[in-house]
Amino acid sequence: MKLGLVIDLDTCVGCHACAVACKQWNTSGTTGPLTDYDPYGREPSGVWFNRIRNFEVDEYPNSKTINTPMSCMHCDDAACVTVCPTGASYKREEDGIVLVDQSKCMGCNLCAWACPYGARELDEDQGVMKKCTLCVDRIYDENLPKDERQPVCVLTCPTHARFFGDFDDPDSQVSSLVRERGGYAMMPELGYKPVNKYLPPRQRPASPMMEKREGGEKESLIGKWMKRQKDAFNSLGKGTH
Amino acid sequence: MHPALSVIFFTVTAGAGYGVLFLLGLARLTRLTPEASPDQVTAMALVGLLLVTVGLLSSTLHLANPRNAWRSFTRFKTSWLSREAVFAVLFYPVCLIWLLFEWFTGNTVATNVSGVLTSMLAIVVLVCTAMIYASLKTIRQWHTALTPFNFVLLGLLLGALILNLMLAQQGLTSDALEVVSLVLLLLAGMVKIIYFYWIGQPAGPTINTALGFTRATVRLLDVGHSSDTFHTKEFGYQVERIRLIWLRAISVGLAFVIPLLIVTGLFGPVNLPTMLLAVGSAYAGVLVERWLFFAEARHVVNLYHGAQRT
């Protein structure tokens, strides 16, 4: 089995309900608490397994808002597991879920450094690493009705933008969604083979388009090199471009 | 990346200690310090061992849960951090056996064999430390073969200068060691300058590949959190550009240029006070270098916080 999530960027409205439900379930679950720092103060902060960001793709008037919920991708090639010196981080043989055994973790942060997707957060109070468990304490719980044996984020999502299932089964809902809708992995070039997939926004009837200007004049080799160096300089540290 | 002082101090100080022990382990065989007596070699090696120990102790300061540190010996097969821990501990008995031979038997075959073993282990630990960083695909400024070269060369460089200082303190001189220091200064300086150039070149993931929208511009509208998170604190650190350029110049000046001027004798004869200056300057320079190594590293998570590229 290869369990994971499919997230539909077409329907996600960025409401953060999945993140809140996740926090609620997991803070009292087996990996809890998801510690909060200064929860009623000026700068409330804390551990979350799932974070939602909003982006704008393309330029006006062709722009579109994309909401991206992100949690652990339960990568096939999970460097967070291989870098862990204590064996606290592990990937389960039977279903591919990546977990942290908190009784073994020494809080070195190396796994969080190795994760490209920002899926791991140190609990500063307990000194151990925490991350999405794919609700491992729900999905196998035989006391729950069958249709509730799913990650709580999937159950909560009001627009039904999240799906849970087995990617090894070609007939599962997640597999067919990926096949039919062109589901893709984020930042695939790092080679972590993330299991979670994202469905791109659907094609809509074309809205009036602005002409895009064709690329400018040809540049000389020297000019290109100098531009590269200028870009390199401009990308140093912090500063205005 | 957030530059954690305990890790900076650890990598520089332990690196210098391993540098001293590497050179001393080979000193008899290569006739690096021909006149030093067994007592003197042992004493100098103990200084190296002290540096290593102080460094290693400080490295545990950045652990959030040091009670489980002993478990870090258990994942030798996959984790460079585990390998570093194992070799760093293995280093002690080997080094002590060598020192016993050196102290009691002087320049014998047993001393040389155990000395070479000690030297090899010192390099292995340095490489393991560097590979912790170099193996991370998420930070392109670290994920390069230059990283282990850099760590090893700078460790050896500090080791060579400290050894020079200790020889001068005992009224000994070694032409061979001065040549070694010169070569290390030039080589390490060159690798560092290549590194600065190399990390400036555009490469690595961008906000487009991070989100999978590669045919249009992408910009962050809202990052989704209202105050600092673990990720902004750990990975969000950035230095002002002007400060960065100054710090690069300062680190190269202190670590390579000033020691080079001293070792080549341009500041007058090479003696105890000038060597003291060289060691102090190089140590400070490498500390700045290591601080920059962290501060200049840009983790790909920043792309999800709005950075356009790494």
Ligand code: SF4
């Ligand atoms: S998303 Fe990060 S934490 Fe999750 S498996 Fe992949 S590398 Fe590990």
Ligand code: SF4
């Ligand atoms: S923080 Fe914990 S789980 Fe992560 S690499 Fe270190 S010991 Fe392993």
